[in-house]
Amino acid sequence: MSLPIIILCLISAILAVTMLFAKSPITSALCLLGVLIMTAGVYGLIGEHMIATIQLVVYAGAIMVLFIFSIMLLNLSNSENDFKQKPKIFIFGLAIGLSVFAFIANSILTHFQNHSSDRQLGIFTPQVVSDLGGNSKVLSHALFSQFYVSFEVISLALLVAVVGAVVLAKRKID
Amino acid sequence: MTNEILIQLLAAFLFTTGMLIVLLRRDTIMILMGIELLLNAANLSLVAFSKTGHMIEGQVQVFFIITIAAAESAIGLSILVNLYRNFGSIKTQTATTLKG
Numbered sequence: 001m002s003l004p005i006i007i008l009c010l011i012s013a014i015l016a017v018t019m020l021f022a023k024s025p026i027t028s029a030l031c032l033l034g035v036l037i038m039t040a041g042v043y044g045l046i047g048e049h050m051i052a053t054i055q056l057v058v059y060a061g062a063i064m065v066l067f068i069f070s071i072m073l074l075n076l077s078n079s080e081n082d083f084k085q086k087p088k089i090f091i092f093g094l095a096i097g098l099s100v101f102a103f104i105a106n107s108i109l110t111h112f113q114n115h116s117s118d119r120q121l122g123i124f125t126p127q128v129v130s131d132l133g134g135n136s137k138v139l140s141h142a143l144f145s146q147f148y149v150s151f152e153v154i155s156l157a158l159l160v161a162v163v164g165a166v167v168l169a170k171r172k173i174d
Numbered sequence: 175m176t177n178e179i180l181i182q183l184l185a186a187f188l189f190t191t192g193m194l195i196v197l198l199r200r201d202t203i204m205i206l207m208g209i210e211l212l213l214n215a216a217n218l219s220l221v222a223f224s225k226t227g228h229m230i231e232g233q234v235q236v237f238f239i240i241t242i243a244a245a246e247s248a249i250g251l252s253i254l255v256n257l258y259r260n261f262g263s264i265k266t267q268t269a270t271t272l273k274g
Contacts, residue, residue: 005177009184016191016211025203032207035188039218042181046225051233055217058240063210063247070251071203074258090198097194104186112179122229142230143237150234154241161245168252 005045012038025076029067036060047126050136181222188215202257202264206250213243 012035019031036059043052124138132138143151188211195208217236224232254264261268 001177001180005180009180012184013187016188019207019211020191020195020198025201025207028204028207032211035211036214039214042184042218043221046177046181046222048221048225048233051217051221051236054237054240058244059210059214063244066247066251067203067207070254073255074203074264076201076203076264093194093198096197097190100193101186101190104189105183108179108182108186112176112182119227121227124230125228138230139233139237142234147234150238154238158241158245161248165248165252168249169255171256 002045005042008038008041008045012042025071026068029064029071032067033060033064036064048135050139178222178226182219185215185219185222188218200266202254202266202269203251205266206247206254209250210243210247213239 015031015034015038019028019035022028022031036055040052040055040060043049043055129135129138132141192208192211192215195211196205199205199208217239220232220236220239224230257269258264
């Protein structure tokens with residue numbers, strides 16, 4: 001367990017909790033941006049450089065710009081705090097969240113304690129990946145050979161989404 | 175406790191927080207941001223498990239998930255702009271009619 005990953009995980013968890021409790025949407029958007037950048041750092045630290053770059057460019061670059069742009073376009077200011085209106089529902093929701101987290105954490109810990117030895121390992125060990133020319137090369141090769149149909153379908157879905165967004169934004173509902 | 179367990183725990187925590195944001199907040203834009211956080215947590219878990227198991231499929235799936243998330247947020251934000259135009263607010267309790 002390395003120290004930089006611990007620091008990144010701590011900052012990311014704190015930012016996520018701040019995002020849940022923040023009053024103004026712009027604070028939440030900036031906290032989400034921080035979480036995404038910290039996640040990209042975690043990807044880079046475990047050696048997934050391609051995914052880290054895509055995370056930075058697409059998530060932290062494009063999607064967050066869309067969010068901040070629409071917050072500024074709609075001129076959203078501080079909303080009244082959602083939690084003060086109905087504190088009972090809020091406490092109930094926090095209890096549900098804690099139990100869900102406890103359940104997932106328990107199953108993760110049990111899995112790593114009991115079943116980590118009988119896992120079927122793939123062929124892409126770190127040695128093989130570095131022999132084949134690095135993480136980005138291996139991933140791109142898989143993307144354009146083994147998964148090329150999925151890649152084309154995804155690009156079609158992106159085109160449909162762009163056209164749909166334009167149609168939705170131009171239409172006036174009366 | 176190794177790196178993998180720490181990353182999986184972080185993914186579980188981010189997932190729980192995103193779920194709470196989707197369930198508890200009343201702003202539509204906060205709900206969309208919560209969905210992004212959920213997708214990000216799922217990505218983190220997929221990459222960490224795939225890295226632990228010496229596989230490449232998880233990273234490819236994460237690539238597709240990020241693309242779908244970009245498309246989803248573009249559509250969602252244009253719906254949100256329409257919602258603001260029709261109801262004058264983006265709170266979920268103001269949008270009570272399906273037909274404008």
